Amino acid sequence: MKASLNEAAALFMKIKPNDLFELSSFQELLYKIAVDDSYPEISRKKILQAARKIEGIIDVYRNSSPETDSAKSDLVNEIGDLIKDAVNVMEKKGTAGTAIYNYISEDADIDMLEAFISESTELISKAEEALILLDTDPENTEAVDSIFRVFHNIKGTSSFFKLSLLSEMAHGAESFLNRIRDRKIRYTPVCSDLILRSVDMFKELFGSVQNAMTENKPFLRPDNYNDLMRVLAKPEKAGLSDIHIKKKSFSKKTVSSGKLRGVPPAKANAEEKKTKASASNENDERTAPKLMEAEASFLQDKEQNKIKQIKAETLPLKDKEQADIRQIRTEPPPCLSDSASSPQPRKRMKAMDRPGTKSFIRIPVRRLDRFVDMVGELVLAHAMIVQDETVTGGKHYELLKKIAGTSKIIRELQHMSMAIRMISLKKTFWKMTRLVTNLAERLGKEVVLVTKGEETEIDRNMAEMIKGPLAYILRGVVNNNIELPDIREKMGKPRCGTLHLSAYHSGSNVVVKIEDDGQGLDRKAILAKAVRKGLIRKIPGQPMSDQEVFNFLFEPEFFADKGIADFSGRDEKADVLKKNIQALRGDIEFESDLGKGSVFKINLPLTLAIIDGMLVRVGREKYVIPLLSIVRSVQPSAKDISTVLHQGEVLCLQEKLVPILRLADLFEIEDAEQDITRAIVIVIEKGKNQAGVLVDELIGSQQIVIKTLGETIQNIPGISGSSIMPDGRVGLILDVRELVRLANMRKYQ
Structure with missing residues (x-):
């Protein structure tokens, strides 16, 4: 193996001067460099001098005495100077004097x-x-x-x-x-x-x-x-x-x-x-x-090099500059x-058009996170006070009035703390733009990415965690969905494929949407392979939705064949990336029109810290359902309940059959109400699917501080997190996405 002068210089920094074995090995390396004709003669001479001085250090250590300490230090410094000079001479034509x-x-x-x-x-x-x-x-x-x-x-x-x-x-x-x-x-x-x-x-x-x-x-x-x-x-x-x-x-x-x-x-x-x-x-x-x-x-292959994580948040651009960027990215x-x-030159911004500058202060991220955590603890402590028997008794009216005023202040503080954690998706979209450009050039495809809504804000931690799944989908679309220019031309499409990357708010969620005009996803081929892989027993008589079929793309068994590449053509595991989205309490939706294009939607909650939840009781256990996922709650009569083959119990609600999921059966709660007409059905919704969750009692709504589950109790079906209840007990937060999936999957098994 050829010796490198730069490697030798780096190695010298790590050598311990009192380790004779390391010194001897390093001396041999220098001798190899000294006879390498690829280096300038002056560099080789300096390296040879350095190698000989190492022999001097070895001799000094063999005859070590207090008087020789200064001599050792001088020799080490001289060797370092000689190596540095050799490197500088070698790089004289390019970056003379550049430090290594x-x-x-x-x-x-x-x-x-x-x-x-x-x-x-x-x-x-x-x-x-x-x-x-x-x-x-x-x-x-x-x-x-x-x-x-x-x-x-x-x-x-x-x-x-x-x-x-x-x-x-x-x-x-x-x-x-x-x-x-x-x-x-x-x-x-x-x-x-x-x-x-x-x-x-x-x-x-x-x-x-x-x-x-x-x-x-x-x-x-x-x-x-x-x-x-x-x-x-x-x-x-x-x-x-x-x-x-x-x-x-x-x-x-x-x-x-x-x-x-x-x-x-x-x-x-x-x-x-x-x-x-x-x-x-x-x-x-x-x-x-x-x-x-x-x-x-x-043009080098930069896609393989992961972009370093940026720890500091971006300061907002001036309003006019933001408008310019939005206009550029949304123009056809x-x-x-x-x-x-040809594009027309953009009108320059005049000095008088610029808005006044804003003042900012810098706060360490760890301090900001600590502040948000303390606000969460304050919300929890306040909830304990509000539901204390002294307050709920209703006898201390002045105290109730003061607590009501405090509740407004705490809720406003909670909203402000959440806003501090929010950052725009501008930086994430920019990185995805570069990714698409570089990948299209390498594959010989013509692709343009049009972005919209990059000013949409999400939780800072969430912005970092969605980069992987977002890049995975974009790579998969460019790699598989967008056709080569000649093929697109034969199909009557423009030679240049178009990708739309957008973000917007929808209720309490942020939606990141990817649209393309490529060949789309082949539903029949995916479904047939899912049956062949044993992901479903047979193709059911009742057609599966596109969402359910395309979800197989994120199953690890789907790409288990030797020699079959993953959706994006890279090494990422699709199921891992999907779990990352689910860990954020989000999900991925699919739509596709074969031959015309596809749509991917990543739905994410606005915040990861505090939510409004509905507290419910099943037997002696209490659970929390995110309030914004609840469509309605009903106490059904016997005529509203039916049993359908392969679907179990269903609720007939407004001429629509909603599958019912008994939490008591799912979590094995023995003392729960079994008579469905005496219980309450809470209809929850995720995407286009609904399910009815059977509970014993609605306790009431309150703000919930989300706590992560420990490693020993993670991955429980139907549970996404936990929280401390006002009575000091732990309440589990229900995973609406998983509950809807469990309620609807029985018809395919």
Whole structure:
């Protein structure tokens, strides 16, 4: 195996100077590097000197004495300097003087450094948003200035903290943006990809700095750092010479050379050629293939690298800027229509149009979570007081009045604490946009992603947890549902496939919807395979709903055949991702029209902490049903109850048969009411399905603080969580989705 100089430099940092065995092994590694002709001669000479000095350290340790301690330290420092000089000489052509690692300075203020990482992460997010504007309108000078300022700010602050890897990367990216500002380089998709690579590099470096602060260790330079720095410094040598133009040729007619996020290269080229033809710019047309060739050389497979988790929340954009982004993402892309014209330049925002700035303060996430937890405990303590016998007796009217006033304040406080946890889906949608774009390019498909409702807010923790399932579905749609351009053309469809990613509020839920115009899901094929796999006994006489059939796509046995890829074509386990959604008290709905497209809906609750629930009793046990899932409650008469073959007991309600589920049978409660006419049926709903839950008594509604179940009692059918009741006992929260499923599944068994 060939020895690496960078690996040797990293290894030297970990060697203990008093370990003679490690020193001897490291000396052998240096000797191998010293005879490697692939390194510059000066570097090899310095490495040879370092190897010989290691022999000196070994001799000193063999004759160790108090007088030799300073000699040992001097030799170690000299070896480190020689290795560092060798690395710098090796990289002289690209990034001369670039360090291979960075230390967090001992005198650095850790709180200030954490604030810097948090602020820089937000700045990078703003740079990504500005890049959307720039991709749509390459002449948008304000977008260029916005990205330039981000890199400039990072460069200055990282230099203050002596983080040379960050400051040098920021300097390289800033210089590249400056050439675009000065009209020395025309903005093209190639430039967009270089900026995106720089953004990804910053995220990786920020993560390394955070790890270095936690582990108190130096962090190494990323693998692709030098290559990116060389391209940013001299893009001409990397085949980008064709992007150099004169200032006078930079006109509004070059707008089409940019691309909407997700517009495939082939379509972007077609639009670009139309515009260039109208301008009679034959020279630019001849260079277009070269541009695409250069672009292809820089498009790396970023999909395999998971994007680092961003710990700080994004500060809201100014209202006008948000409106601009929404307008861009919801505009029909050029490839959706054969007669679509080149996009018009966006009107620049004037300084007088900008709203006033808002003030913000930074709060550590752990402190925020602690605050929300304490509000939950306050709600619980207040509920205990409200239902105390002293209060419920009704004799202390002044006390009741004061408690009623306190209840209003606590409910308002609870709403405010929930609002603090909410963040928009903008950042998540942006990452999905990049994922679709990169995947479509690799598969040779033309796909555009249109987003809507990215300002919709959900719980911060939930926003992180849905990234995996959302990416899984999008990859599956692009990989399986969207056809190749030639096939779509033969089917009478536009060559460019369209994906719609939207989010909106529906009652107490947030719905994230994915729509496509691809080939859809083959219901018959899925159902036949489900029967073959034993997921159902036989195809029933009563047709299964699309939702029930397509749910088999998330069963682990469905893709158990050797050689059969999962829905997304990747290694993720579909059942695990579905369980992640269910852990959030959410579910996934499917709709499909074979040959025309499909719809996927992820339904999620607004919050994970506090809900309004209906407290019910079954025997001696008490349970909580989420209030917003309850349709109605009835005390049925004998004529309202029927028994249907394969469905059991059903309630005839408004000319509709609702299957009944006895909680006493499900949870094996012996002292529950068995006479259905003396019990109460609570009709619950999830999606388009309903079920009737049989209980003994409705106790009343109250706010419920959700607590997670311990590991020993997880995965109980029909139970999603727990809560502390006002009497101090534990009450179990019913899983409405699972109860509806259990009530409706009997007709298929």
